[in-house]
Amino acid sequence: MDDTPIARAAQAAVQAIGRAGEGLPRPASTRVMVVANQKGGVGKTTTTVNMAASLAMHGLRVLVVDLDPQGNASTALGIDHHADVPSIYDVLVEGKPMADVVQPVRDVEGLFCVPATIDLAGAEIELVSMVARESRLQRAIAAYEQPLDYILIDCPPSLGLLTVNALVAGQEVLIPIQCEYYALEGLGQLLRNVELVRAHLNPTLHVSTILLTMYDARTRLAAQVAEEVRTHFQHEVLSTAIPRSVRISEAPSYGQTVLTYDPGSTGALSYLEAARELAQRAVGPTGSLVGQQRDGSGTTAVRGTEPRWHGTTEGQQ
Template sequence: MAGLHSTQPARVEESEPLRSDANLAGRTADPVPAPRSEPVDAPGGAVDIGTTAPPPDGSPSRAAQQAVEAMYRAGGRLPRPSETRVMIVANQKGGVGKTTTTVNLAASLALHGARVLVIDLDPQGNASTALGIDHHAEVPSIYDVLVESKPLSEVVQPVRDVEGLFCAPATIDLAGAEIELVSVVARESRLQRAIASYEQPLDYVFIDCPPSLGLLTVNAMVAGAEVVIPIQCEYYALEGLGQLLRNVELVRGHLNSRLHVSTILLTMYDGRTRLASQVAEEVRSHFGNEVLRTNIPRSVRISEAPSYGQTVLTYDPGSSGSLSYLEAAREIALRGAPARQEGNQ
């Protein structure tokens, strides 16, 4: 790790950028031909500046479903998990694409036909915003579930643009929840019990954690089995990651023996820079099989989508960011499925 921190920031290379699996998949399966400005779905995760078409009007996008159908034709339909997979998206370092990863992976799996619930556990409510869910102070939210013991089913809302995707929103009230939970009995397992008592069938639950390692994040780690860590391909990318891994070990040892780091996703990847390639190499050599083959490119479209209350899947289905998240979701689904299920709905 020390070698990564001592490296000087890299300059942009003029040579052909490295190619990634996700962009190769996008190049062969792109179902949405559209006029683009340069670069066009640049290989290797180069900066994606999106299409030249105007932003969508917010209605459910048939183009997003066409992108999924093209991937079905290329690689078969995705398996459904035999039981609900609860996935905790965590990184105490801010600005790594944690919320972006949560909502886009969830939307990708829903477009593949899964039933997916996003639980917004960050008081800022960014996941709720990105999914177009109202989360002002009067809206029933995950705060009411944790502090007031309200059933999870009473706060869950359907996401308008993606069938099969649901959200339990966060409100600003959640900012005080850690203090209010201190004196509550079994405070670390409040979320776990709420999910266990949720009666609607779900294939995946994604929990978007705050950028800290407090009681809210501990609740998430007790509730699920799989930790997903987004890591940005930037300088100091691994700063603070050791503490997160130590907390995972502590929770596994004392509160949840099933907890483990199942997935590491490289985000904000720009294959034109030496630094991005070096960070990717460091992460892959250190974590091995937990790292997805797919990298998420640095993308203007991914950044713009939340301001329209959408994921990039419906905002710009043909962009490299959208296709990369679809491919990353595909990897996650195939990794968690028994071999006998592959190829089945």
């Protein structure tokens, strides 16, 4: 029978993979997107590499900048990042041109990576005494002359100088939020930092995209978290949610994104659809942060930063 769950899933896979080759509209100028969330384990690196691979598979030219000293994005893209490899550390601290450290990703045409090495762990301290310490990445990107449609910057799970460099260099912030308890914990501080950078260092910066990750349709909790996030960030949340997937978790151990590791998996198809939605979305012209309001003192009060659901969590895995 054609009307079975397996048949429907297979048909959806064929359609999504077919659309991947159709191409997407190229942005008028390079979209520099900062993938950030100070909470660990929410899928920042996974989102960065798989969104980048999805955009490249749609025919766009994409650069991943790995700003996390752990180098997980470099690993997932199959890029060597041992201590002697020229990396983003050399760009930020030594002033090396970014063109000298960019490497092509072998499995995905049009996808490139600036790797991170363990040296980056000390960069926070070394940057403190440097001139224009917050804008060194922005200057390196501005001097990079190769044509690109997207630059995705994978940030460490902290709000130090590396993340500030990313926020100064970027135009948009993409926040992955996991569909689990305490999903919005720490989000208020991230939004406040975005507001501070926007006010003092980068007036074009704004939160443009929120992606729900680790969505488990079997649990009521996941649906409650998704509803809560969509309530507070109506315009930013992509309609596509990334499911909790074994294939997504396995892919980095093989030095691959889920798009090349298992192209027909639900995780791969979800990232393809999320990338399509991201590329087709119009960027908000005002750069305002939905979910914020001004209080009487003129400071920014962030709403919706604590989960408020009280329903049952039966079925939670």
